[in-house]
Amino acid sequence: MTMRSTRRQFSASALAAMTLVTLPKRLMASSQSFAGGKLHSFSDGPMNLPIESVFYDIFGDDRQKYLKAAKISDGIWRRAVNVNLLEVGERKILFDVGSGLNFLPTLGELPAALDAAGVDIGTITDVVFTHAHPDHIWGILDDFDDLLMPDAAYYISQAEWDFWDSDDAVSVMVPGRESFAVGAKSRFDKLRDQISFFKGGDEILSGIEAVDTSGHTPGHASLLIHDSAGPVLIAGDALTHPVISIEHPQWHDPADMDREAAALTRKRLLDRLATDKIGLAATHLPAPGFGWVESNQSVWRYIAADS
Template sequence: MATGSSQLPKRGQNWSRRAVLGGAGLTALGLGATAPTGRPLAASTGAAAPARLALGDTEVTVLSDGGLVLPMDLYLPDTPEPEIAALLAPHGMPTDMVRPDCNLTLLRSGDRVVLFDAGAGPLFQDTAGKLPASLAAAGVDPAEVTDLCFTHAHPDHLWGVLDDFDEPVFPNARCWMGRAEWDYWRAPATLTTISEARQSFVVGARNRMAAIEDRVELFDAGAEILPGIEAVGSFGHTPGHVCFMIHRGDGLLVVGDAIGNAVISFERPDWHAGSDHDVEQGAATRRRLLDRLTADRTRIVGFHLPYPGIGMVERSGAHYRFAATG
C-alpha cells in the first residue's frame, strides 16, 4: 500500500511528485432529461459530449455524469441571503439553488485506462448517473478501466461503482482510495456521530466499499499511486479528500470537490460550504489551493465546475476567478 507525506509545499516551489498541498443532505429534485446548465447534450444520453485534452503524449477525456440540484440553504447554510444575492445576481446565477455539473476525468496512458471517481450511479439524483452513457459516447468499455482513483467517498463520486442490480460497473479496475477516507467511512463511530441528514451517505459508502474491498489499494497523501499520478492532501470537504496531480505535459490537477463552484469558491473561498465535513478546514484548503494554483499557473479540472471544468485560476482583485480553457 502506498504511503507518503502530506506537507504543503512552499510557495514558489514547482509541483513535484513529492510536493503536496497540505454535506448537508442532498435533496434529489428532478429536472427531466436536460442538463442543469442547458448545454448541448450528446444524442439521447442526457449528458454532455466527451471533451478531450492532450497532456504531452497522454490523452485526457472529461466525461459528464450529468449534474446535481442543491438548495442554497443546504449549500451555503451560514451565509445571509442578501450576501448570496449580491455575489450571484451580477453573474446571472439563481440565488435559491446551485446546479453543479459532475465532470469525471479519464486518462489513457500506455496500457492503463485511469478513471478519477466513479460518478453517482442510478440511486442518488435523477439528474446524475449519466457516466455509462458518456463512456459509451467516448468509445470506452467500463471493463477497459484498469484503475479507479477516488478523491473521496461522497455519493456522486463513489456510488457509481455499482449498477441498478448491485453489480460492479468496472469489474477489472483496481480501486485507489486514501487511507484516511477509507477508515473514516468504515469506522463504527461514524454512523452515530455524523449528522442525521448524512447517515445515508455512510450506509451507501459502506455498501460500495464492501463491493470493491478485494480490489482496493489504500494510500496516504503525498504518494505517487501510479506512474506520474500524485495524491495531493486536500482535507476538509471530507476527512480524507485528495486531489490528483497528473504529471504529464504541462500538468493537470484533478481537484475533486476541494474547489466546488466557479463563482462562490473563487470569489468567496472563506464562505462555509454546507457540503464540507469540516467547514473551517474546507475553507482553509480552498485558500491554499487557489493561492498555489495561481502562483504556479497549474491547469485544473474541477468535478463541479461548468462542464468540462478545465481552466486556470487567476487573481481578481482581492479574490480569484476561474478562467475556463476547455
C-alpha cells in the same frame, strides 16, 4: 510553461471535442491532450438541488450572499458533475465514478457517456477516488449491486477510507444525510479486496501524485498529473464553484464537513495552482470543468478553458 501556451493547449482540446458533435450534448466528452496521453471529461448528468438543502444552516443576508455570487434566482442550485478519464499508455484511469442510479434522478449517466464516446467501461484499468461522497463513489455498482468494473484496481486515501469505514461515520452526518455514510460503507464492502490506500505526496500510479486536500471530507484528496506539457490537478470537490470557492475561498461551504479546514485547503491550493501554473479539472465547475486559476492582486479568478 507559460499561461499563454496553457491556453493554446486547452483551446486545442476544445477542437478535439468537436469530433463528437453528433452525440447529444449531455453525453459529449471534452478532451485535452498531454505529451503522454489524453484527459477526458464526461458528464454524469446535471446535479440540481433546492437551495434549502444546500444552504440548510445559512440564512438571511448570509444566504443571499451565496445566491448572488452563484446567480441563483429560482431556488435551484445547478451544478455539473464532471468525471475525468486519463488515457495514458496501456492504462485508462478514471477519477471518481459518478453516483449511479440511487442518488439523484438526473445523475448516473457516466456509463452512457463513456459508451457514447466508444469507451468500453470494462477496459478501465484503474479508479482513483477523491472522496466517498455519493456523487463520486456510488456509481461503482451496477443494477445488481455488483461492481461495474470488477477487474479494475481501486485507490482511495487511507484517511478517507478510515473515516467512512468507521461505525461512527453515520452519527456525525448532518441530519438527512445519514445515507451518505451508509452508502459509502456498502460500496467499501464491495471494494475491500481490491482497493489500495494512499496518503498525500504518494505517487499512486506513474506520474500521478496524491495531494492532501482534506476538509471537504476527512480524507479528501486531489490528484496531480505530472506531464511534460504541464501539470493538471484533478481537484475533486476541493474547489466547487468559480466564484464562491475561488474568488472567496474563505467563505464557508456548507457541503464541507470541516469548514475551517476546507477554507485553508482552498487558499493553499489556489496559491499553488496560480503560482505553479497548474491546469485544473474539477467535478462541479461548469462543464467540462477544465481551466486554470490566475492571481490578480491577491484575488484568485477561474479562467475556463473554453472562454
